[in-house]
Amino acid sequence: MNHHPKPAGEGLRTRVFQIIFESDTPLAKGFDIALIAAILTSVLVVMLESIESLRADYGTWFFWLEWGFTIAFTLELAVRLYCLERPLQYLKSFYGMVDVIAILPTWLTLIVPGAQTLVMVRLLRTLRIFRVLRLMEFVGEGRLLVGALKRSSHQIFLFLFTVFMLVTIFASIVYLIEPREAGFTSIPTAIYWAIVTLTTVGYGDIVPVTPLGQAISVMVMLIGYSIIAVPTGVFSAEVIRSIRADRYSDEACPGCGHDRHEQRARYCLRCGTWLDENTPDPHLSDKAQEAWWQAREEADDDEEEPPPAR
Incomplete structure (x- = not known):
């Protein structure tokens, strides 16, 4: 859901809105930089806390840092809702839900009793890693990449569907010709082998033992090398097309008819004709x-x- 936030009104709320949701002033840029630093630091704390030895030695520090970041991000969310015209609509947006998910697990520890339940809440704390998704809000090119991904979604879906059909066909053939002792006990297991082979990962836990099965493995690996660049090429083409659309204008030159000028160009690159009509x-x-x-x-x-x- 796309949501374009608007300030709640004139005065203090508008000034706070300009600092939090815009970045065209030094104060707003400073807020963005501070928020990015806090997000990265909180994610780093989550990663370090997952290490058993560090958690045993610095568990108290991690506890207070966790609560410090939770309180800070809670206050930031409260200020965001304060300066918005429609705060509930922001909570329904992508970044609003990310904000809530990032702070909710820690607050749940105050109301969920029982030691075993707290173990579940500790697992929920890993959801704080979603704070890193907030970084996409500060990357202008993020919209370009998302738009290119949406436009190429049909081609990528068709590619994945074709790969799935190939995997299923090869897995069924190998399941029929390979003995059960080799590990091919079912078609889903054979599909797992086919995916691992097609992606050239090669775990080696299940391998064909018959000459025909080994020949099929070679064929699947070669197909994997051949088609692995297809979705990358489709996506790259859409990205390049988006960059050209943002950078170049489709208006033709009145002198020579050339239509690939930059948006800010004033004269034709070929004939020098003035372009602004x-x-x-x-x-x-x-x-x-x-x-x-x-x-x-x-x-x-x-x-x-x-x-x-x-």
Whole structure:
């Protein structure tokens, strides 16, 4: 759900909104940098806390750091809701849900009793890793990548469906010709082997033992090397197309017809013709510019005149 936040009103809320949701002032940029640093540090604490030896030695520090970040992010969410015109709509948005998920597990420890239950809550604390998703909000190119991924989703889905059919066919054949002692006890197990072989991972826990099965393995591996670049190429083409659409204009040059100019270009790259049809070429003489404006006004008057009655 796309949500474009708006300030709740004039005064303090508008100033706070400009600091939190915009980045065109030094104070707003400083807030963004501080928030990014806090997100990265909180994720680092989560990673370090997962190490058994560090948790045994510095468990108290991790506990207080966890609560410090939780309180800080809770206050940040409260301030965001305070300065918004529709706070509930923000909570339903992607980043609003991420904010709630990031702080909810720690607060649950205050209301969920029982030692075993707390073990479950400790697992829920790993959801704080979702704070790193907030970093996408500060990356302008993130929208370009997401848009390219959406436009290429049909081609990627068709590619994955084709791969799934190939995997199923090869897995069924190997299941029929390989003995059960080799590990191919079912078609799903054979599909697991086919996926591992197609992606050239090669765990080695299940391998064909018959010459025909080994020949099929070679074929599957070669197919994997051949098609692994297909989704990358499709996605890369969409990214390049998006970059060109953002950078170049489709308007043709009135002189030569060339239509691949940059958005901010004023003169044609090939023939040097002035591209802006709404203003005259500033390098023209004053008399020529005056004649251009006069011709423009006459053309506008001709367009405004109603057609003669029949």
